[in-house]
Amino acid sequence: MQVPCPLRLVLAMLVPALAMPDYDYGWKDLGPTYGRSPQCVDIPEDLRLCYTVGYHRMLLPNLLDHETMAEVKQQAGSWVPLVHKQCHPSTQVLLCSLFAPVCLDRAVYPCRWLCQAVRDSCVPIMEAFGFPWPEMLNCSRFPEGDVCISTNATDTPPGTPGHVSICPPCVDEENADSILEHLCASEFAIKSKIKKIKKDKNDKKLILQRRKKAVKLGTLKKEELKKITELYLKNGENCDCKQLENSGSQYLFMGRTAGGRYLLTGIHKWDKSNPEFKETMKRMKNFKCPQYESVFK
Template identity: 55%
Template sequence: MAYGQKILKLAFTQSLFGLALSLLLFSLLPDIVTADEYDYYSWQSDNFHNGRFYTKQPQCVDIPADLRLCHNVGYKKMRLPNLLDHETMPEVKQQAGSWVPLLAKRCHADTQVFLCSLFAPVCLDRPIYPCRSLCEAVRDSCAPVMETYGFPWPEMLSCDKFPIDNDLCIPMQFAGNHATQPPVSKVCPPCDNELKTDNIMEHYCASDFVLKMKIKEVKKEKGDRKLIAAQKKKKVLKQGVLRKKDLKKLTLYIKNGANCPCSQLENLGSNFLIMGRKVDQQLLLMSIHKWDKKSKELKFAIKYMKSHQCPSYHTVFQ
């Protein structure tokens, strides 16, 4: 059964509105799945975060292709406002965009299910939130990856805000079925990125600074990995928060990365494409690629950087 249909079944079979509403939802189920003629719903959310009532009547809209976080989540329609109080699609896209890189890290099989249940909730007559156990499972697996980039698990996703497991919340999809769960990479997260144009541009927009440079030395320091830049001239592709004195004695860190593999750092003879963020006065490495002159993907990305206008992401995870 498709994920979207699971949620629909969950909603109408155990609804608190009783058997009459359940029968009504059952009779409309095929239409809700397609949802073409049901553009508006009459409910008003009793958002459990703050008891807020939305000013706009909730809509059922297509999940757009450029909402990359949720476009392939398993259902085609979502509600606005969503469950994070975003009332317009541009706002949803802006806020959701900063979470796309986390999916690529495969820290938990249910990461997309959890995030999209909030950013792009399925169209139903009432809000259905993720279960607390789903939040806790994703948090416990993904928070360490986020911390590598200098981001804590955000308060807006605090798991104690979500309902204790029952029939009216979205449970884990892969609980007890480890065979279907994608493998979790043990590679240092900044080192585990494909040299693809889209991937490079996502990290470019999410980074405070981007450089072409050489690395002189790599050390371990208090559980982190410390990258000391060579004194040779560095090419600045995005300066951001970097000052001239930062560039002169540039030191980068991979948080909690002292012992994880990073194949790019096994041979320091080449130039590197370095992307990073400044967090608490430290420069953290977000992504590293060897500078491959033959790579068409890299060439296109570097050319694209000159004219690309990055969205103003909300800084949760980037």
């Protein structure tokens, strides 16, 4: 059986295993209890997480028990920002092996080592946004060898594991689509200036000026806007954030609540002279996010 592999997907020992009808996979308990028989369907263009993964057909229901394409799109969309952070070259492969599994005769899960490699590289990014590594990606649930989704990508992210030279919320993505996706990964967006910056253990604490303007409140209520006086840049003590070099400027702050604090998830200079930023603000007025919920569930 030949598998499309522009991303060099490898199914270790796949052909001999699939040729054996009584082959014991050893991880059948991982699979979904399908309410209906799996069907092979086209990956739609608006399933942005997996449309460019390297193959064009997927099984539905998928390996996360999503029975409808609408449910797949809703849940998968939350992961697009993590792929854009490029924390590991195989993040998309890992996620799409579950959200949009390639059409085969039997369910094939990602290899445990692949999950562990992506986890170790991406956890620092996720923690910066206040998210733990989710239980649905508990690597111990996936097979160690034999038949599993792998990749022969040998590239590793720059720097050592656990170290991020630029604070993830400070990555300056001026592309309108990227900013709007980032917005949907956050719970609120406000316009304000920074009054003071302090260190708080391993974090940086941004004390905002009293005057603030709501750009997008998301799940917050208007009266809660007054409570946002401090934003925390999680694990930001030793990473770079060039936006904080000129604290007198107006900024677009995006954030979410976590552990009783307001975490900074994105910061962009408020620059209406920048055509891309101006277009983003125009689109943001009527932009409808699919949902406001934990991004990396």
